[in-house]
Amino acid sequence: MTLVLWSPVAIPLLPTIVQSWTTKTSSRIAEFACIVGLYTAIVILVMLWGKRIRGYENAFQQYGLDLKSPKKVNVIYKN
Secondary structure (H helix, E strand, O other), X not given: OHXXXXXXXXXXXXXXXXXXXXXXXXXXHHHHHHHHHHHHHHHHHHHHHHHHHOOOOOHHHHOOOOOXXXXXXXXXXXX
């Protein structure tokens, strides 16, 4: 499923990435777009898994990612 979700991003960028590998130059924009596309595909699948398979109302919160709560930073001072 990850490949299915990621392929619309990766396939159009494949010639650019292969060309950058053969010429030993860096195509940072294409590489970054592929990484972001892969990350997005994985996040979508985690969300779907949590909702449909596990039955969680808020899957990300169940997995420990709570974006609605205020930031809590614990600072330890050593005297």
